[in-house]
Amino acid sequence: MRILYLADTYRPARTACANRTAVLVGALRDAGHDVSVLASTDSLIGAPEGYELPAGVTYFETFPLVEKTLVNRFRNNFGGAREAVKAADGLGDFDVVVCTTPPLLLTSSAVKIARRKRAKLVVDVRDVWPDVAYEMGSFEPGSLYGRFFEHIARKAYAASDLVVSVSPGKVEKLKGRVPDGRVVLVPNGIDETFLESDEDPILFERLRLDDGLICAYVGNIGLAQGLGTLLDIAKVRPGVRFLLFGDGADRASLEARAEAEGIGNVEFCGKVNASGVRTALKRADVSYVPLVSSRLRDSIPTKMYEALACGCPVLLAAEGDAADLLDACGLGAHAAPEDPAALQSAFDRLLERPFSDEKRSAASKWVVENHSRQKFANVFVKEIEEMAGKNV
Known part of the structure; x- marks a missing residue:
């Protein structure tokens, strides 16, 4: 299969997003699939001079999230979501689009890209938004922010063909939100x-x-x-x-x-x-x-x-x-x-x-x-192959 993996950050970054994505992408490639990674230019913040960029990766432009203020996050997320769709247009056709979240807004890009490519959509949920913001006290249910993010999440789950998440509690939480209830546990574990x-x-x-x-x-x-x-x-x-x-x-x-x-x-x-x-x-x-x-x-x-x-x-x-x-x-x-x-x-x-x-x-x-991340990644690959096999 040709697979597009959409992520906020990838190598050379060492963020939680980049670390998980690198292992899952590696497992998909080891299984023989052609995987293109689409990640933001935040991935390059702090990269050593002369760093050789990884093959098969396209970086879409976004406002650099060096100082993590609310305004900067919105500029980064909204700008990145728009640029990701533009960048995907030039990458050809795909059978499957995988999007890892947060940021939640990136799932809106993934929905658009999957529809344009007529591809299956997989959403990898590392944190359940906006629930995690409620739990941290960042804002309240029913607030403007809360309603906005709940709307984005509903659209992503409704459009997805498969949802995976990283912990048993998250999987149970998501089962009531994904239309067919198909949510699979793919933990992080030790790399x-x-x-x-x-x-x-x-x-x-x-x-x-x-x-x-x-x-x-x-x-x-x-x-x-x-x-x-x-x-x-x-x-x-x-x-x-x-x-x-x-x-x-x-x-x-x-x-x-x-x-x-x-x-x-x-x-x-x-x-x-x-x-x-x-x-x-x-x-x-x-x-x-x-x-x-x-x-x-x-x-x-x-x-x-x-x-x-x-x-x-x-x-x-x-x-x-x-x-x-x-x-x-x-x-x-x-x-x-x-x-x-x-x-x-x-x-x-x-x-x-x-x-x-x-x-x-x-x-x-x-x-x-x-709790090997590599072993869990093989589960991820099999779930995607099973989900897409009848339609590819």
Whole structure:
């Protein structure tokens, strides 16, 4: 089949969207399908000079989402949705169009493209919009934004031939919204290529990763992560080093708070590549994995898979699907993000009763065997082939 895969970001970006898309596209190509990727120019933000762009990828122009304000998001999403349709016109015919969301508005482009190409439409839902915005308190049901996004979502589901999503809770939520109820679970899991990364000896030396107890956070440092709670823990546990890897809209305010309150055991380490992430998680005593609200019950942060695969115990600020997965693995503790006392207690338990090397190794093996992103990607391929086989 000829397949068009429409995504907000792709390589060289290392976003959640790009990481998932790269594995699913790879599985489709390994199965013999001709896959063209259509992604926004946001994919190129921060790319190293002289980077060789991947083959089979077309980048559509959009307003660069460097500063993630509301106005910039709208300019980025609306402009990108329009340019994606234009770019698809020059790519020929396709049997299947796959669109991964968020951003939800990109599904409108996918619907138009699939109709023009007379292709089947697959919608890959990483976050259910606008539900996730309601759960985070960004806006309310019945608001102008809420009604707008609900309308876009209904149109996408009505036009789709197959819907896939990343967690059991999301699948159940979507079954009542997709007209024929056909929603398939294709989780994220651990990208096995991540485990092929070598450790970074320079990072190890620079951050003295063998010096004392370490709690690591790796990911976006934004408002949605609720990292103020981690600073609360750091403030009352000065004997532990708290290393925050990444960048984002909330970094400056967190740094200012740490300085103002004299929280000297928090270090902001900047962005790292896959090798740096693996090095930090292999050497940390605890990895902090937060969701900003316990209402996000159907979300499973990818960073938790990576920590567990590295044998790093997880302090999870979440309830629902993510907590269930952590319980099944057995390498960590969790509490509601709104309960700082319970999170503090869980953190102390992890440090007071450290896991053995055997337990860490067993947890790592369990994650790879049961939650491999590559294995789940093969399910994705089979579902698309089954859906499209009778019509291609």
